[in-house]
Amino acid sequence: MTITANYLSVTLRTLAACAVGVAMSIPFLVSAEVTSPVLAINEDAATAKITVQALRGNVSVLMGSGGNIGVLSEPEGKLLVDAGIAVSKPRLKAALDGISPLPPKFLINTHWHWDHTDGNEWVHGEGATIIAHENVLKRLMDRTRVIEWGYTFPPVAPGAMPTVTYTKQKTIKFADETVVLTNHGSGHSDGDTIVYFKKADVLQLGDIFWNGHYPFIDYGAGGSIDGMIRLANVGLKQGTENTIIIPGHGPVGDRTQLREYRDMLVAIRRNISTLKKQGKSLAEIVAQKPTAKFDAKYGDYVIDPAFFILLVYTGV
Numbered sequence: 001m002t003i004t005a006n007y008l009s010v011t012l013r014t015l016a017a018c019a020v021g022v023a024m025s026i027p028f029l030v031s032a033e034v035t036s037p038v039l040a041i042n043e044d045a046a047t048a049k050i051t052v053q054a055l056r057g058n059v060s061v062l063m064g065s066g067g068n069i070g071v072l073s074e075p076e077g078k079l080l081v082d083a084g085i086a087v088s089k090p091r092l093k094a095a096l097d098g099i100s101p102l103p104p105k106f107l108i109n110t111h112w113h114w115d116h117t118d119g120n121e122w123v124h125g126e127g128a129t130i131i132a133h134e135n136v137l138k139r140l141m142d143r144t145r146v147i148e149w150g151y152t153f154p155p156v157a158p159g160a161m162p163t164v165t166y167t168k169q170k171t172i173k174f175a176d177e178t179v180v181l182t183n184h185g186s187g188h189s190d191g192d193t194i195v196y197f198k199k200a201d202v203l204q205l206g207d208i209f210w211n212g213h214y215p216f217i218d219y220g221a222g223g224s225i226d227g228m229i230r231l232a233n234v235g236l237k238q239g240t241e242n243t244i245i246i247p248g249h250g251p252v253g254d255r256t257q258l259r260e261y262r263d264m265l266v267a268i269r270r271n272i273s274t275l276k277k278q279g280k281s282l283a284e285i286v287a288q289k290p291t292a293k294f295d296a297k298y299g300d301y302v303i304d305p306a307f308f309i310l311l312v313y314t315g316v
Helices: 005-024 037-045 086-099 120-125 134-141 225-237 255-277 282-287 292-298 305-314
Strands: 051-056 059-063 069-074 077-081 104-108 129-133 144-146 151-153 164-166 169-174 177-182 194-197 202-210 244-249
Touching: 037 086, 051 086, 051 244, 059 086, 069 086, 069 177, 069 194, 077 086, 086 120, 104 120, 104 169, 120 129, 129 134, 134 164, 164 169, 194 225, 202 225, 202 255, 225 255, 244 255, 255 282, 255 292, 255 305, 282 305, 292 305
Parallel strands: 077 104, 104 129, 129 164, 202 244
Antiparallel strands: 051 059, 059 069, 069 077, 144 151, 169 177, 177 194, 194 202
16 A cells, blocks of 8 residues: 555544543544544545555566555456555556456455445446455444444445355365465454465465555454464465465565464564563553564554554453
8 A cells, every 4th residue: 555654644543542541431432523534544544555466377466556456467357456446547547447448347345344345336346246254244234333443334335345255275276277265264353365366376365465564453253363373384384385475564574474474473463462461551561662673674554652552461
């Protein structure tokens, strides 16, 4: 996603305020709307440039509208993994048409979050069948409040809902490519799908992997720091040593970067757990900077160090 200075400043200030509210259990965060980073992200996506990066075989990635979007282009049409934010439609459609004028046939959602599913309705309108884990459909059908974002998401329109769901694994044969969808339990959320393009040897992990950034963890939707670590390990076991990895956010990566990210999660979890077991409060733990070793690399995006400490603290 393209990040402007204003967007990053507003988002970090808002997240910090929400983090304090969550930590102190302030009731208004549960019952009322606050200025949400969702609004800042949507505003940014309305004008952000969409970039296209060809990967391997017929697989490309689009970046600039919320989460990264994987695209498989074949003679019979396109298969998309995630749909970005709806306000980006004109630029996303132009980018997709630049890859191929053929319409999308399938859209896979890696999880329920709006920055990956907000474009569902228009992509479905272009002819795509929407596929997701069964828990994604449940989340999209319901009114869902994400306290950490200070935002309540209404149920999505009927045309934005997945019409094909799966529980553990689903395989799609699309022209010469075999696309394998798997769910390994809760991690970032309770509906995470790992997508593997077998012939191209490209792995798309959704928000299990934020390359070069601290990740958000959706505890309200079944996510956890332990689940994030476990699913990062699952990703490391898939593919080959040459697998190209599409993260939910950040640049396209490889196994080395995923391993470094996993090691970061493990180290910070250990640091915070140790301090929490010593009886230290969240404020005291933040003051001790248990993420300091990793902040320069991972701490300057949407989730800043203090907010990530809160997320990990919640789960240990």
